[in-house]
Amino acid sequence: MSARIFSGEREAAGIDPANRGLAYGDGLFETMRVHRAGVPLWSRHLARLREGARRLRIALPSADFIEARIADAIAGCDAGVLKLLLTRGEGGRGYAPPAAAEPVWLLSRHALPASPAAGLRLHWCEMRLASQPALAGIKHCNRLEQVLARAEAEAAGCDEGLLRGIAGDAIGATSANLLVLHGGRWLTPPVDACGVAGVLRGWLLERGLAEVADLAPDAVESADAVALCNAVRGILPVASLGARAWAPHPAFNELRSGLAMAYPMFAEDRGAA
Incomplete structure (x- = not known):
């Protein structure tokens, strides 16, 4: 597995212990099929990600920036799985979401699971x-x-x-x-x-x-x-x-x-x- 982490549109070294995704599951994710260095179903994943971010009121980096980072992550990958995990970002103890949290998100690439041999x-x-x-x-x-x-x-x-x-x-x-x-x-x-x-x-x-x-x-x-x-x-x-x-x-x-x-x-x- 390879992974990159971002805070807004800046690359980050790791996940802060105060991340609300870690503390409360305050976030979203998409798991996508990679095929010949592309994500054929990306537009559908992006639409669901945007809907989830709207409902949870989580800021979302620009689609252009996300797509550029996805292209970097899957360059040269013929077949695999890409996971995008978006969290609200860091916040103090307690459920109340910070008013202006910067989203923290990561991209991780994984091997394609084997198809089952039978039903x-x-x-x-x-x-x-x-x-x-x-x-x-x-x-x-x-x-x-x-x-x-x-x-x-x-x-x-x-x-x-x-x-x-x-x-x-x-x-x-x-x-x-x-x-x-x-x-x-x-x-x-x-x-x-x-x-x-x-x-x-x-x-x-x-x-x-x-x-x-x-x-x-x-x-x-x-x-x-x-x-x-x-x-x-x-x-x-x-x-x-x-x-x-x-x-x-x-x-x-x-x-x-x-x-x-x-x-x-x-x-x-x-x-x-």
């Missing part, structure tokens, strides 16, 4: 996602629900954990959005009370390839096919959820082929998944 095994998590519309959709840094849920899934010997909201409907996996096939239509849960509005989920919705619908657990388990999607790994098939198993479905291949035509980086992953 994913999912586990229904006991952990529930709390409802908070003010934070729903954005990628804020308070992720303890996902941390505990992922630990549940790993303890169960599964690849991912499937999370429900307080009311009991499915919301998504710990690090991916949920796609469920019913009657030839791909459905994905709403994320206006909790969960993350993934950039690939948004792409699918804009093109009419998926639609938003409430999904009770039995609607997931009775689906013709289930998949997960995120910006790093694309669209991945689900093979099982507890005792329920799914065989490969032609509609999944059609959906992933459409994504690969728009974003060729995901075509390169298809053989291994």
